[in-house]
Amino acid sequence: MEEASSPLSQPKKRGRPKGSKKIATEDREFSSPKMRDRGTAAGNKKAAVVDDKYNNWKFVVPILYDWLANHNLVWPSLSCRYVYFQIYTRLDPNASGVRCWNNRRTKVDNACIFRNRQETDGSVPNTLVIATCDVVKPKVAAAEHISQFNEEARSPFVKKYKTIIHPGEVNRIRELPQNKNIVATHTDCPEVLIWDIEAQPNRYAVLGAAESHADLILTGHADNAEFALAMCPSEPYVLSGGKDKLVVLWSIHDHISSLVGDSNSTNPQGSIVKTSDNASLGPRGIFQGHTDTVEDVQFCPSSTQEFCSVGDDSCLILWDSRVGTDPIMKVEKAHNADVHCVDWSPHDANYILTGSADHSVCMFDRRNLIADGVGSPVHKFEEHKAPVLCVQWCPDKPSVFGSSAEDGCVNIWDYEQAGQKIERGTRSANYAPGLFFKHCGHRDKVVDFHWNAYDPWTVVSVSDDVETSSGGGTLQIWRMSDLIYRPRDEVLSELEAFKAHVAECGTKA
16 A cells, blocks of 8 residues: 655654654663663753652552553554453353353453554564453452562563554554454555454564555545544444545445354454455545644444544534535634544533643533634643643543543543532642542553443553653553542441451451
């Protein structure tokens, strides 16, 4: 596949700049995590600030987290996703169709996590990696072991399952909800690539290895489409946005050859896309309304025909394919800068989140999007110290969502708490309204994160650490302590009972 003619030397607004080089693997293996940005005094100061924040976070990990796994990535990654889930049960190993798991104390989430090797010096190809992650069930991991990980090593909980050699950087990954073996990827070209990860052969990422062939190529963009990508929750529709200022819609139904077996199965017997070389599909609709690059798109969870988009023109646009290709609502000034990300609430179709280069997250109610000609959010959440790169609603609690940014943090918010009065002494006076958890386990910008829909409150996040470690990235799978998000009265009652139990044990001793 040929890349678009647009210059590849221009740095991206997000992710790793083009042409930057990574240190050799053998050099990285012996480098200290604190040996960062040694060239200048400014670099040393930045490294000291990052190290202080990281060390303070690591000190409180046993208190704040129920479980955490840290997985070092030799190469930078821009996207990660949970795909499907399976519990291994401890049954008779001779029982047919059941995989035996010998540890009585744990369950295993067989969650597929995707990552990539990004543009390098050419010694290693770009890859789409499918891995399994063993997630310890709640209240099992020993507190003293949670933070005792080697941050320069790969976690034993994360095991590579399959590698696909990707034609170009993997900028964005989305899975098809109806069949999660089907995923779409964005790279630095106008096309969207569709992959059947079960049908794709496992490849070895060695110098000179041939690229894997995508199962289907979606055409329709006139310029590079790098980040804006979404899959419809209820139909096999794909949505994309790009530098051509267009929003493009496809239906994989238009190219289905056969659907063998149960589409909800994690091990289907066949692909739902044609696998002939160079198979391609044109769009169902092309939507025009943005005046600059489209940075993100999202389907309405309750409709297959409604969707929204955001872009570098600071606009939030709502679309309905049933009434044409023009916007049905355009918020001209949703933020005071580029809008990088958007998510539509799966719990209440009226609420939409946006994240921006102005460091803020806005929550809009589509029934009242504009006031006096500008965007009118229900709430504006301001705590990040750098551009926001990703926002996502929590699948378990309707009022909770997360946001990640270039400041290296994943913030967890509850909009129901945004307007509540906080009792004196319970929180800092500078605590942002609605913020109730801050994950600071990354040293550099958190480019993507994803809630595990099958194991509530478990999150995977990935950072591109090139600016602070001369290359590589960090993949973390974590779950905060339930004492943080459970109802306050319930937690206080439990702690009082525990306090009484400790006092009773002390008296008997």
